[in-house]
């Protein structure tokens with residue numbers, strides 16, 4: 429048994445079909461027995477007190493199930509000697525039994541830390557639990573986020589310094605071993621996965637949600653002034669962050685402008701725009717049938733109308749049941765869109781989705797929607813949206829979910 433707490437980084441000296449030799453002074457000076465190399469538990473066949481090199485036995489099974497199938501002399505590997513009774517558990521219980529080989533799909537530098545995104549085989553995903561433990565190349569790590577087909581782990585400076593994980597880049601393969609408890613629970617015969625799912629659903633959450641329960645959470649989020657992300661896979665192929673207009677705070681508008689980075693617009697039920705005498709912008713409109721109306725500012729404002737506080741105040745006034753035409757200057761800096769009278773049944777756009785969500789949350793039919801743009805200027809797609817939703821703590825729903833449950 430190991431603990432995923434790496435004692436040294438060794439260097440592969442030689443490897444053939446049934447042996448691997450690694451320069452690892454600490455481990456080579458230890459007692460013969462087993463050793464964990466990049467998360468693979470192996471039997472030591474020879475230690476070299478004089479050469480700093482240990483040799484361990486490889487089998488065809490081990491090579492087939494791990495990255496040791498392609499290991500080469502010169503590769504640096506994480507080395508851990510087995511636990512003795514009474515040793516501190518520096519990480520978590522690691523068996524050295526690799527369950528799957530995953531692929532590093534993305535590496536994000538985050539100040540002095542680094543985030544690895546790893547795509548495991550589909551069969552392994554149920555064993556990856558947010559905030560649970562996982563051994564990656566033998567290193568005990570906490571799962572930061574789980575997205576549809578991948579998960580992330582955050583590497584703090586101490587881990588980057590003490591392990592060979594610092595050398596990983598996109599495309600590299602890694603050995604994965606799930607947390608022992610998760611592995612055991614998943615094998616329990618009476619479907620504990622469902623029970624765990626129910627517990628998780630009752631917790632504060634973010635990321636992909638669906639079904640009636642997901643919808644309830646999303647509506648609760650909106651009515652408390654929070655945001656929800658809506659993915660439209662088929663029509664525009666874009667995802668929007670939406671807020672309820674009546675609850676819009678200045679910091680929410682700042683978030684849209686500085687992090688979400690798309691074009692914030694204000695979907696309204698058509699009767700609201702009629703009442704406020706805010707007319708459509710003439711022209712054939714965009715290629716998806718969105719209905720932009722004349723942009724407005726609050727007539728009582730004293731600035732340019734551009735600040736987050738002023739734009740949020742303009743949106744809140746648009747949502748106010750007692751607002752009238754004279755409350756707004758035309759043109760301004762807040763861009764209303766008219767939803768179709770038949771709502772989502774007539775058109776499955778973000779405009780209609782925003783209005784429908786506000787109404788279902790018991791709020792006036794005015795909201796804000798803003799497309800999620802990646803930091804490189806491209807529009808966020810499904811995987812980017814799932815990552816963003818987890819980062820920002822937002823529930824992510826499909827337009828189709830809304831059509832089914834609103």
Ligand SMILES: O=C(CO)[C@H](O)[C@H](O)COP(=O)(O)O
Pocket residue numbers: 664668691693714716717718765777778779780797799
């Ligand atoms: O602001 C927009 C277009 O100008 C956005 O695309 C927004 O998502 C609303 O449009 P739609 O209802 O077509 O999804």
